[in-house]
Structures are given as structure tokens and as C-alpha cells.
Amino acid sequence: MNHQCTHRPMGRLDPITGLPNRMEFMASYRPKPGAQLVMLTLSDPKQFDELLRAIGHEHAEDFMRAGAVRLTEVMAPAIDIYHISILSFAFIMPFGAMPDLLHRINDQFNKPLTCGRIPVTADIALGVADCQDADAAFVLRAGLAAARDCRDTGRDWARYNRKTDTAHQRGFLLLTHLTSAIKADDQLYLHFQPKYDMASGEPTSAEALLRWRHPVFGNVPPAEFAPLAEATAHIHPLTEWVLHHAISQAGAWAAKGLRLNTAINVSPRNLARRGFAVQVAKLLNCYGVEPSRIELEFTEGVLVSNDPVVLEELRALRATGIRIALDDFGTGFANFSYITHLPADIIKIDKSFIQKITTDPRAAMVVRSLIDLAHELDYSVVAEGIESEKAYAMLKSWNCDEGQGFYMSPPIDPTALALKLNQAPALA
Ligand code: C2E
Ligand code: MG
Numbered sequence: 001m002n003h004q005c006t007h008r009p010m011g012r013l014d015p016i017t018g019l020p021n022r023m024e025f026m027a028s029y030r031p032k033p034g035a036q037l038v039m040l041t042l043s044d045p046k047q048f049d050e051l052l053r054a055i056g057h058e059h060a061e062d063f064m065r066a067g068a069v070r071l072t073e074v075m076a077p078a079i080d081i082y083h084i085s086i087l088s089f090a091f092i093m094p095f096g097a098m099p100d101l102l103h104r105i106n107d108q109f110n111k112p113l114t115c116g117r118i119p120v121t122a123d124i125a126l127g128v129a130d131c132q133d134a135d136a137a138f139v140l141r142a143g144l145a146a147a148r149d150c151r152d153t154g155r156d157w158a159r160y161n162r163k164t165d166t167a168h169q170r171g172f173l174l175l176t177h178l179t180s181a182i183k184a185d186d187q188l189y190l191h192f193q194p195k196y197d198m199a200s201g202e203p204t205s206a207e208a209l210l211r212w213r214h215p216v217f218g219n220v221p222p223a224e225f226a227p228l229a230e231a232t233a234h235i236h237p238l239t240e241w242v243l244h245h246a247i248s249q250a251g252a253w254a255a256k257g258l259r260l261n262t263a264i265n266v267s268p269r270n271l272a273r274r275g276f277a278v279q280v281a282k283l284l285n286c287y288g289v290e291p292s293r294i295e296l297e298f299t300e301g302v303l304v305s306n307d308p309v310v311l312e313e314l315r316a317l318r319a320t321g322i323r324i325a326l327d328d329f330g331t332g333f334a335n336f337s338y339i340t341h342l343p344a345d346i347i348k349i350d351k352s353f354i355q356k357i358t359t360d361p362r363a364a365m366v367v368r369s370l371i372d373l374a375h376e377l378d379y380s381v382v383a384e385g386i387e388s389e390k391a392y393a394m395l396k397s398w399n400c401d402e403g404q405g406f407y408m409s410p411p412i413d414p415t416a417l418a419l420k421l422n423q424a425p426a427l428a
């Protein structure tokens with residue numbers, strides 16, 4: 001393939017493509033002003049995994065070989081191409097000639113590669129990283145991070161960006177630290193934010209919101225770490241922790257005679273696991289909590305998969321008397337038709353709509369119509385993110401059933417909440 005490869009020791013050639021490999025790159029790399037590394041990834045790893053399953057290892061190797069040939073054909077013969085890892089190739093050249101070349105590479109890879117007579121179109125991503133002050137290991141990692149950005153943003157190519165890279169690295173660290181946080185007893189804790197009946201102003205329930213006091217990063221917001229956990233199997237022990245602590249708190253409130261439901265956020269992934277409803281029932285039993293005292297909040301992601309297990313688990317949960325709420329309603333809208341047959345009781349309109357109702361008449365119209373629509377379909381409606389008396393009054397006049405927001409109370413610790421609810425007069 002690349003004639004220069006033959007002069008290299010065998011251990012430094014990739015056995016599939018015959019190109020110099022990562023070890024050779026590390027040995028020959030020198031930082032150079034003006035030089036740039038281009039990293040090309042042939043496919044998203046998940047898609048490649050599917051390809052492997054569909055056509056087998058042998059043809060998948062053809063895919064890599066064909067990718068290497070295609071790339072070598074576009075490049076000037078004097079440029080060394082390295083096969084860095086299964087799906088990634090790298091080369092170095094000055095930036096001047098680059099934008100044109102990167103477009104040419106994209107063009108060439110629009111034509112399918114042939115894998116044992118099967119045409120497969122590679123979904124390539126191109127990342128560019130500066131070689132001036134970077135050592136070999138860093139420049140490879142930076143190239144890969146840029147290629148990931150390229151894939152995430154759908155652009156033709158992306159330059160290394162320290163900010164997104166730092167965010168990715170922090171995300172990775174948070175994920176690796178989550179397991180020990182779940183086991184430690186001083187890092188995770190719950191705050192509770194009350195919801196109120198809009199008509200009477202009486203508190204109806206309290207939503208458990210997870211907090212993480214990280215020993216190095218300090219307070220990490222759930223909007224940062226919950227989605228990371230949701231993308232991996234970490235979500236299962238994390239949700240178990242939340243269920244355990246929130247239901248135990250619900251039991252303690254019931255024992256004190258506080259008439260308050262407890263709402264718990266659960267990831268769509270939890271529902272895709274058979275036995276979730278049984279797990280919840282066991283915890284309720286263990287803490288002596290009536291199922292009718294529990295609301296489980298899920299996001300629309302639940303419905304995207306159309307997974308029969310998800311629907312079965314939702315129905316099993318509802319059959320026990322637990323109420324199901326669809327959280328952040330209005331932010332997904334992958335397919336609106338699902339709301340006609342959703343196994344849920346409550347729709348929580350996302351705060352991004354509610355926050356605008358006092359200033360944007362069109363947002364107000366949307367929320368008012370959503371409330372009517374949800375009522376027609378027999379859902380109860382909760383507005384989240386109520387930040388002013390005016391917003392509260394508007395939602396009340398539109399017959400919104402329940403409301404939650406900083407105007408009434410931010411999330412607070414359970415002792416403060418019990419105190420607040422015992423002392424405070426009804427809102428209305
Ligand atoms: P969510 O379930 O939609 O929770 C509502 C979020 O809005 C909370 O943020 C709450 O503090 C915030 N909020 C409430 N009222 C207002 C308001 O008036 N104005 C504004 N600006 N914000 C308000 P938080 O606690 O940071 O949680 C963010 C998200 O993290 C949650 O959104 C939920 O998706 C996720 N999350 C939190 N706890 C858990 C958990 O235990 N498990 C899972 N899977 N996700 C969780
Ligand atoms: Mg929620």
C-alpha cells in the first residue's frame with residue numbers, strides 16, 4: 001500500500017492495512033511550527049459494532065483496508081499515513097494546503113467502500129490539531145477529540161477545542177468517580193422541591209432532586225452528571241440510590257403525618273430493564289409507603305425507543321397505584337402522536353415555556369393550549385419553573401392543576417421542607 005512502510009520493523013506496521021501504526025507515529029513524531037495533525041475516523045464506534053455484527057470480522061477488515069486505500073489515493077504520495085487504532089488514521093501536513101484537502105477527503109468518502117463485494121459508505125469524521133507545542137501522545141488525543149467534535153456537530157471537519165476537550169475529560173472523570181460517590185455516605189444527597197395545587201395553594205408533593213458534593217470539583221449539578229450516567233449502565237445503581245433515599249424519606253414524612261407525595265426522577269434507561277416495577281414495589285414495602293404517595297417522573301426519551309419492556313414496566317408501575325409523570329414536556333417532540341396513548345397520569349410542562357409566559361404572548365398561548373389539550377386527554381398538568389406571582393396567577397387562571405418553581409420554593413433539604421410546610425399558610 002504505502003511503499004514507505006516496508007522499511008519499518010514489522011511491530012510498527014498495522015497487520016490489516018500495512019500502514020505504519022501508532023508506535024511508529026510515536027517514534028517518528030517531532031513537534032513542528034505550522035504543522036497540523038489530521039485525524040480521520042472511519043465510523044462511529046457504535047455503528048462499526050453494528051457493521052461487525054452484520055458482515056463479520058473479515059469483511060469489517062476489508063472496510064478498514066478499503067478506507068486506508070481511499071485515503072492514500074487522495075493524499076500526495078510523500079505524506080505518511082498512520083493507522084492509529086482500529087477506526088482511526090492520522091497524517092501530518094502544513095495547514096495552508098488543508099481546507100481544500102479536507103473537502104476532497106470528504107468528497108471521496110461519499111462513495112461507498114467495498115467490503116467483500118458489499119458496498120458500505122464510511123461515515124467519516126475529520127479532526128485537526130496543532131503540532132507546534134504538543135507531544136505525540138497529546139496531539140493524537142487532541143486529534144481524536146477534534147474528530148469527535150466533528151461527529152457531534154455534523155460539520156465537515158473540526159479543529160481541536162480545549163474547552164470542549166476539558167468538558168469531555170471532566171465528564172469522563174465524573175463518570176469514573178460516580179461509583180465511589182454512590183458507595184460513600186457523604187457525597188450524594190437529596191433536596192426536595194414542593195409542588196402546589198394551583199387552585200387551593202396547598203402543597204401536594206415534593207420532587208427529590210439529586211445533589212453531588214464532589215470532593216475535588218465541589219457541587220456538581222445533576223443536569224451535568226445525570227445525563228452522563230444515563231448514557232451508561234451507571235444509571236442503574238444511581239437510580240437505586242435515589243429510590244432508596246427518596247422512598248425512605250417518604251416513609252419518614254408519612255410516619256410524621258405529613259400528607260405529601262414524593263416525586264422521583266427516573267431515567268428512561270431504568271424502565272428498559274425488566275423488573276424495575278418489582279424493585280420499586282419492594283422498596284415501598286420495605287419503608288411502609290403507599291404506592292399512591294409516589295410519582296415517578298420520566299422524560300420523553302422513554303417513548304422514543306418504542307421498547308415493549310418500557311411500556312410493560314410503565315403499566316406495571318401504574319397498576320400498583322404509582323402515578324407516572326412525563327417530565328420536561330415540550331422539549332423533545334420526536335413524535336407528538338404518543339401523547340394520545342401514553343401510560344402516564346401527569347404532564348409536566350417544561351420550564352423553558354413557563355419562564356416565557358409573562359413576557360411572550362406566543363409562549364403563553366402555547367402553554368394555555370397545552371393545558372387544554374392535556375386536560376382533554378385526561379392528564380393532570382404540572383407547570384415547572386414558576387418564578388413570579390404573575391406567572392402563578394396566569395397558570396391558575398388557565399386551570400393548570402399543580403405548579404412548582406422558585407416563586408414558591410427552591411429545592412431545599414428535607415428538614416427545612418417539613419418546617420416550611422408546617423409553618424407556611426396556603427399560597428392561594
Ligand atoms: P427536572 O426533573 O426537570 O427538575 C427540575 C429542575 O428545575 C431542577 O433543577 C430544579 O431545581 C429546577 N427548577 C425548579 N424550579 C425552577 C425555577 O423556578 N426556575 C429555574 N430556573 N429552575 C427551576 P436541578 O435540581 O438542577 O435538576 C436538573 C435536572 O437533573 C432535573 O430536571 C432532572 O432531569 C435531573 N435530575 C435531578 N435529580 C435527578 C435524579 O435523582 N435522577 C435523575 N435521573 N435525574 C435527576
Ligand atoms: Mg423532574
Ligand code: MG
Pocket residue numbers: 327328348350351384
Ligand atoms: Mg423537568
